[in-house]
Amino acid sequence: MSHGLFFFVVLLCGAVTFSERGAFLLFPSDKEPHPRLAKGLRLVPAAVLPALVTPALFMPDGALDLSPSNLRLLAGVVALAIALWKRSVFLTLVSGLTALWFFQWVSGWL
Amino acid sequence: MRWCDEERDTFLEGVRASLPLMLGVIPFALICGIASMDAGLPVWQALVIPLVIFAGAAQLAVTHLFVIGAPAMVMVVTALVINLRFVMYSASIAPHFRQVPGRWRPLLSYLLSDQAFALSLTKFNQREGCRYPLAYTLGTGVPVFFVWHLFNGLGVLLGAGVPESWGLDFGVPLTFMALLVPAVQDRPTLVAALVSGITAVGASGLPYGLNIIFAALLGVGGGLLFDAKAERRPA
Numbered sequence: 001m002s003h004g005l006f007f008f009v010v011l012l013c014g015a016v017t018f019s020e021r022g023a024f025l026l027f028p029s030d031k032e033p034h035p036r037l038a039k040g041l042r043l044v045p046a047a048v049l050p051a052l053v054t055p056a057l058f059m060p061d062g063a064l065d066l067s068p069s070n071l072r073l074l075a076g077v078v079a080l081a082i083a084l085w086k087r088s089v090f091l092t093l094v095s096g097l098t099a100l101w102f103f104q105w106v107s108g109w110l
Numbered sequence: 111m112r113w114c115d116e117e118r119d120t121f122l123e124g125v126r127a128s129l130p131l132m133l134g135v136i137p138f139a140l141i142c143g144i145a146s147m148d149a150g151l152p153v154w155q156a157l158v159i160p161l162v163i164f165a166g167a168a169q170l171a172v173t174h175l176f177v178i179g180a181p182a183m184v185m186v187v188t189a190l191v192i193n194l195r196f197v198m199y200s201a202s203i204a205p206h207f208r209q210v211p212g213r214w215r216p217l218l219s220y221l222l223s224d225q226a227f228a229l230s231l232t233k234f235n236q237r238e239g240c241r242y243p244l245a246y247t248l249g250t251g252v253p254v255f256f257v258w259h260l261f262n263g264l265g266v267l268l269g270a271g272v273p274e275s276w277g278l279d280f281g282v283p284l285t286f287m288a289l290l291v292p293a294v295q296d297r298p299t300l301v302a303a304l305v306s307g308i309t310a311v312g313a314s315g316l317p318y319g320l321n322i323i324f325a326a327l328l329g330v331g332g333g334l335l336f337d338a339k340a341e342r343r344p345a
Binding site for chain 1: 158171
């Protein structure tokens, strides 16, 4: 895809995002989402985010790798523990990246 | 626009409330800038795209899809699915903005980031409530906007200069992981998360990053199914 076409797609994505944010805000009204829709929407963040995480941890090079030589999986476990404990984006990032660098350094010695 | 003193104070209260969250916004924005340069995008696009989308997770996913050569349709649907959470935000916060005049609503919608939403709803649900919800939400949203673009720009500057061995791209899944933890609040959301995480790996053979959309839909389905079952069971 050319950069020009990509930018056009980005404009579409921006319009979609704006419409989603404005779905119940853009026009003053008392309408509420259908209860079933509301139930589904509530689950969206929990259902979207793992799909962006697990492939990067379990298949960093494109194939499933559960061995201890998969340093990103090891670092991810460390980061998850910190995320559950501290509930901080910043500390999760710092601990995950530090763990990755540490494991890279150790595996350089082995 | 004429704001009374109390409205201005409420705006500043929102600004102050948003500051601690910048610890999460700054690295996320840096990574977005770096990822745009890694994807080989021209500098002007790396700076303008976050203005157009203003949603980091969707921007990163769409940029990744560009790199792997996915078709336009997959990009748009992926952004739509990842940002579906904003529809939920929009619905749950709208009752607090009933009095807000129409001219403020586009800006309000545009600035409704994860951070602005979370801070605002927390504030509005306090017992003392909030007399000027518009001022408060804008107060939380505006700093996120400026810090986001400032550090995205810094990421664009650094972009080419950061060695690949640093593994800074690993910051992307780490950010999502940190956002995921508070999103898992009960059993249905846990089921949704597990189904999605496993499906994304299991279905990675699907072309063009379609595994993400597939995993998200299956995750919502799994969570709903679990919810329905739990309701039928006598408490």
